[in-house]
Amino acid sequence: MRSDALTVASALVAQAREGDLKALESVYLAYQNAVYNLGRRICGNEEDAEDVLQDTFLEVCRSIGKFRGEGSLWGWIRQVAVSKALMLLRRERNRKIHFFGETGGLPEFVGNMPREPAGPIDLETALGRLPPVTRAVLWLHDVEGYTHEEIGQLMGKTASFSKSQLSRAHRRLREWLE
Amino acid sequence: MRVGTNHLEMDELLALRDGEGGASARAHVEACEGCQQELERLYQVRAQLRALSGFAPPRGLWPRVARHVRRRRRLRRRLGYGAVGLAAAAALAGVYVVNDATRGPPAEPLEAWVIEAESQDLGPMISRSRELESLLQTYRPASQVYDAPTALAVSVLEDRILLLDRLLSDSRQLGVKRELLRDLWGERVETLETLVNLELAEPETVWR
Numbered sequence: 001m002r003s004d005a006l007t008v009a010s011a012l013v014a015q016a017r018e019g020d021l022k023a024l025e026s027v028y029l030a031y032q033n034a035v036y037n038l039g040r041r042i043c044g045n046e047e048d049a050e051d052v053l054q055d056t057f058l059e060v061c062r063s064i065g066k067f068r069g070e071g072s073l074w075g076w077i078r079q080v081a082v083s084k085a086l087m088l089l090r091r092e093r094n095r096k097i098h099f100f101g102e103t104g105g106l107p108e109f110v111g112n113m114p115r116e117p118a119g120p121i122d123l124e125t126a127l128g129r130l131p132p133v134t135r136a137v138l139w140l141h142d143v144e145g146y147t148h149e150e151i152g153q154l155m156g157k158t159a160s161f162s163k164s165q166l167s168r169a170h171r172r173l174r175e176w177l178e
Numbered sequence: 179m180r181v182g183t184n185h186l187e188m189d190e191l192l193a194l195r196d197g198e199g200g201a202s203a204r205a206h207v208e209a210c211e212g213c214q215q216e217l218e219r220l221y222q223v224r225a226q227l228r229a230l231s232g233f234a235p236p237r238g239l240w241p242r243v244a245r246h247v248r249r250r251r252r253l254r255r256r257l258g259y260g261a262v263g264l265a266a267a268a269a270l271a272g273v274y275v276v277n278d279a280t281r282g283p284p285a286e287p288l289e290a291w292v293i294e295a296e297s298q299d300l301g302p303m304i305s306r307s308r309e310l311e312s313l314l315q316t317y318r319p320a321s322q323v324y325d326a327p328t329a330l331a332v333s334v335l336e337d338r339i340l341l342l343d344r345l346l347s348d349s350r351q352l353g354v355k356r357e358l359l360r361d362l363w364g365e366r367v368e369t370l371e372t373l374v375n376l377e378l379a380e381p382e383t384v385w386r
Contacts (some may be wrong), residue, residue, distance in 0.1 A: 058247070127230075
């Protein structure tokens with residue numbers, strides 16, 4: 001969900017920056033949909049999206065004093081939300097490494113897909129079938145407008161990694177949506 | 179994967195879609211109907227992705243966040259963060275003390291469960307906890323600016339203390355056994371020690 005149109009009155013932002021809980025609640029109400037949807041699209045499930053929403057606003061409440069008003073408030077909150085969502089993906093990946101080992105049990109994060117669908121599927125279903133990292137790159141680039149350099153940086157990888165994941169995503173979507 | 183023999187690769191098409199493709203790729207698309215269709219399809223997929231309907235967030239999450247924020251503020255007061263975050267403006271400290279006192283649980287929820295734990299012979303660990311808290315209160319500068327990794331570490335440690343305090347304060351209702359209670363207090367002491375070391379023993383990692 002894009003939230004460029006969302007704005008919060010500057011007076012309210014000023015109050016929130018001083019720690020006013022009522023003002024922070026207003027900020028939460030204004031951006032909860034956008035943050036939840038971002039989390040849901042990147043992580044792919046309700047539970048993690050809820051964690052992203054909660055962790056993001058805990059961080060917003062803790063750090064909004066540092067928001068200097070350069071750029072939009074949504075831009076700043078979105079940055080926090082993306083970090084939290086990617087952190088969850090990493091945590092899940094590490095958990096799988098812990099249980100299955102470095103080489104086993106991880107293909108769904110970047111590589112092989114679950115069994116191929118019998119026929120064409122809709123975009124929503126196709127998105128859900130993409131490996132988490134591939135889906136995250138697709139969403140961040142094509143919907144949220146992040147550049148490959150920014151995505152590479154966020155993921156601790158290179159811009160080339162982001163580009164190759166985006167190509168992979170579109171190749172899979174092409175196969176599945178036809 | 180090639181889109182087709184002699185056609186552009188997917189990454190070349192995506193670069194064109196994003197306005198980054200080279201002149202030769204652009205020239206190829208102008209002359210190639212297959213690649214034109216493929217490029218158009220990529221535009222459409224992006225538009226469809228942006229048009230996907232949204233999900234409704236769970237209700238009632240804000241009170242949970244607000245509760246955590248209040249708890250954190252109490253902890254920070256107790257650990258001597260002073261009024262930095264709370265009272266960026268002079269009046270704020272008063273506002274929040276009043277708000278916390280009227281809306282939330284008592285400002286010092288520590289006491290009841292501390293007394294309970296003391297009666298269970300956990301005195302040495304509780305004394306150590308108090309000693310460490312007192313160290314932080316006494317020596318932590320009133321105004322502290324951290325570099326990003328230190329800020330993250332402080333934040334994680336504080337969250338752990340909050341979680342432990344929550345568990346300890348609910349220990350009776352949860353029917354926590356004595357051994358576990360001892361472990362929890364032990365963990366609290368260790369976490370506070372790490373926090374003290376981080377903040378007081380390694381000034382070079384902290385900007386003041």
